[in-house]
Amino acid sequence: MTIGPVPQESALGIGPISVAPVDAPAEIQDIVPAYETRGVWRLALEVFLEHRLAVIGVGIVVFMVLFCFVGPLIYVTDQTTTNLNNQFFRPAVSGHILGSDQLGFDLMGRLMVGGQTSIEVGLAAALIATTFGVLYGAISGFAGGFIDTVMMRIVDAVLAVPGLFLLLFLAVALAPVTIWVLILVVAIVAWLIPARLVRAETLTLRTREYVQAVTMMGGRGSRIVLRHIVPNAIGTIVVNATFQVADAILLVAALSFLGLGISPPATNWGAMLSDGVEYYADGYWWLVYPAGIAIVITVVAFNFIGDGLRDALEVRLQKR
Amino acid sequence: MLGYIVRRLFQAVIVIILVTLGITLLLHVLPGGPARAILGPRVNAVQIAQFNHDNGLDQPIWVQYGTYLGQITGLGPVLGGHGWQGVNFGFSYRLNQSVGSILAQDVPKTMLLVGLSYAIAIIVAVPLGIYQAVRRNKIDDYALTGASFFFYSMPVFWLGILLIGVFSFTLHLLPAVGPQGDNVGDLFTQLPALILPVATLALITIASFSRYMRSSTLENMVQDYVRTARAKGASDSRVLFAHVLRNAMIPILTLIGLSIGYIFSGALITEALFNYPGMGLRFWNAGLQQDYPVILGIIVIAAFGTVMGNLLADIMYAVADPRVRYSR
Numbered sequence: 001m002t003i004g005p006v007p008q009e010s011a012l013g014i015g016p017i018s019v020a021p022v023d024a025p026a027e028i029q030d031i032v033p034a035y036e037t038r039g040v041w042r043l044a045l046e047v048f049l050e051h052r053l054a055v056i057g058v059g060i061v062v063f064m065v066l067f068c069f070v071g072p073l074i075y076v077t078d079q080t081t082t083n084l085n086n087q088f089f090r091p092a093v094s095g096h097i098l099g100s101d102q103l104g105f106d107l108m109g110r111l112m113v114g115g116q117t118s119i120e121v122g123l124a125a126a127l128i129a130t131t132f133g134v135l136y137g138a139i140s141g142f143a144g145g146f147i148d149t150v151m152m153r154i155v156d157a158v159l160a161v162p163g164l165f166l167l168l169f170l171a172v173a174l175a176p177v178t179i180w181v182l183i184l185v186v187a188i189v190a191w192l193i194p195a196r197l198v199r200a201e202t203l204t205l206r207t208r209e210y211v212q213a214v215t216m217m218g219g220r221g222s223r224i225v226l227r228h229i230v231p232n233a234i235g236t237i238v239v240n241a242t243f244q245v246a247d248a249i250l251l252v253a254a255l256s257f258l259g260l261g262i263s264p265p266a267t268n269w270g271a272m273l274s275d276g277v278e279y280y281a282d283g284y285w286w287l288v289y290p291a292g293i294a295i296v297i298t299v300v301a302f303n304f305i306g307d308g309l310r311d312a313l314e315v316r317l318q319k320r
Numbered sequence: 321m322l323g324y325i326v327r328r329l330f331q332a333v334i335v336i337i338l339v340t341l342g343i344t345l346l347l348h349v350l351p352g353g354p355a356r357a358i359l360g361p362r363v364n365a366v367q368i369a370q371f372n373h374d375n376g377l378d379q380p381i382w383v384q385y386g387t388y389l390g391q392i393t394g395l396g397p398v399l400g401g402h403g404w405q406g407v408n409f410g411f412s413y414r415l416n417q418s419v420g421s422i423l424a425q426d427v428p429k430t431m432l433l434v435g436l437s438y439a440i441a442i443i444v445a446v447p448l449g450i451y452q453a454v455r456r457n458k459i460d461d462y463a464l465t466g467a468s469f470f471f472y473s474m475p476v477f478w479l480g481i482l483l484i485g486v487f488s489f490t491l492h493l494l495p496a497v498g499p500q501g502d503n504v505g506d507l508f509t510q511l512p513a514l515i516l517p518v519a520t521l522a523l524i525t526i527a528s529f530s531r532y533m534r535s536s537t538l539e540n541m542v543q544d545y546v547r548t549a550r551a552k553g554a555s556d557s558r559v560l561f562a563h564v565l566r567n568a569m570i571p572i573l574t575l576i577g578l579s580i581g582y583i584f585s586g587a588l589i590t591e592a593l594f595n596y597p598g599m600g601l602r603f604w605n606a607g608l609q610q611d612y613p614v615i616l617g618i619i620v621i622a623a624f625g626t627v628m629g630n631l632l633a634d635i636m637y638a639v640a641d642p643r644v645r646y647s648r
Binding site for chain 1: 331343475489608618619
């Protein structure tokens with residue numbers, strides 16, 4: 001089906017969706033079909049569902065979340081006390097489905113607990129980074145002039161330091177690394193991209209008529225930014241947030257490899273992987289592959305979702 | 321254009337100043353300060369005072385910062401009336417060596433690793449992306465897209481470990497450790513050792529570059545100028561290589577510019593994994609040993625490289641695409 005340009009306000013579910021007048025002439029009703037009952041989110045959902053890989057991505061993420069957070073309730077293991085009598089069991093031996101690691105932890109249970117940290121850090125860091133970055137970028141773009149220049153030079157300055165360097169430096173400075181430190185440092189490295197993206201969008205959005213209308217009606221800057229600019233940039237924001245989760249999981253893994261992961265007995269997939277790597281050369285392959293595969297699958301899944309969302313949200317006007 | 325470049329250079333200077341300022345402030349608020357980190361937990365107050373005095377850390381922070389800026393730009397001695405004596409990045413706390421000489425040692429080695437990897441990545445990724453675009457939504461495009469997603473989603477160090485597992489442990493073809501030596505010449509004599517680190521870095525770079533190339537080619541293949549070229553009777557290969565390729569390369573030029581920063585700063589994970597003696601490994605060790613002058617020096621160089629790379633990317637973009645003119 002084809003429809004005309006979608007009114008921006010209605011795209012966001014704020015304010016009433018503009019409806020073709022009931023008593024409009026027949027030819028106008030032909031031009032504007034009954035999309036008013038469907039809403040743009042619904043359209044976006046349909047495009048998203050057509051994207052087969054994106055649906056697979058959602059399936060994988062749902063499975064991983066259930067596995068990590070509900071799994072331990074069903075498959076109960078001890079993940080705090082070590083038992084060296086249980087060291088290095090092969091998979092499927094003595095009741096350990098995926099075997100056990102160098103400290104005698106059951107690897108299946110460890111995968112669940114480690115996944116909790118990886119997913120929690122990924123989601124929380126992406127949420128914090130996106131929220132802060134979006135507000136920063138929108139304010140900078142909306143304010144314009146000198147404030148914009150100063151705010152963006154700060155972004156440039158932080159971006160000029162390679163991400164991993166900054167991450168490593170912050171982790172050293174803030175050690176010992178807890179889950180909160182992990183979330184914070186990943187967010188500090190990650191907020192710059194949404195800030196830049198949203199600023200660029202804001203520069204075009206602030207000249208729109210509806211923003212001028214709000215200004216004329218006496219709307220304050222905060223209202224314009226929060227109710228009009230941010231919702232209209234939501235496509236860019238959501239897509240980027242999805243990729244942020246994937247990147248955050250990889251960043252945490254990298255940090256664990258560099259020896260600045262979370263302190264035991266807590267763990268995450270990256271830490272399991274980099275710990276297992278030390279024993280990989282001795283033939284204990286099962287210490288490495290489950291965690292590695294879990295990371296790859298989850299990161300791929302979030303990338304699939306991001307691609308699907310981009311198709312669904314960003315080009316919605318061209319597609320339908 | 322010239323005015324644009326001058327303005328961007330001015331911005332670049334400001335960014336570098338902000339970077340150094342930010343890092344100096346961060347170092348200042350570190351609990352205990354560098355003295356405690358370097359001299360250990362059993363140090364007494366007199367020793368801390370002595371250390372701080374020796375390293376100028378007992379001065380007010382703005383004096384310290386001014387001194388540092390004067391050192392790294394070489395302007396300090398000039399203002400003091402001694403003439404320009406070159407730049408000075410200070411002295412390492414741990415290595416009994418000036419930071420400048422450490423950087424001079426490490427930058428070329430990192431350039432070798434990263435430069436080689438990126439060169440290979442571009443040579444492979446550009447044809448690969450075009451091929452995928454031509455074969456879009458066919459089975460081989462899906463397979464290659466799947467492969468690039470796989471490499472893109474892989475923790476770098478795990479990819480390196482898998483390569484080591486296959487080529488060093490199983491096949492005994494290549495050494496598991498990167499080349500060692502004090503200068504680039506030494507590294508060049510150990511070419512087999514260079515292969516795995518370069519391959520690791522190149523594979524993940526190919527994964528992302530080829531995806532850019534694919535979508536950029538696809539985008540260009542539906543443009544009006546392609547239809548025009550077809551209409552006047554140009555062959556498929558001429559349309560692809562004479563018309564589409566040149567336009568599709570523009571985003572890759574930007575990517576190359578943005579990668580220049582890494583040529584200076586190195587690849588932290590790859591260098592750490594293969595014990596490759598570049599800037600990344602140096603930064604990691606300096607970070608763990610809290611050798612702040614080295615950390616600061618590397619960050620300044622990395623930031624400088626990144627800023628220059630961004631500038632170069634913008635200029636290349638304008639040169640390659642006449643529609644882009646920086647006039648404002």
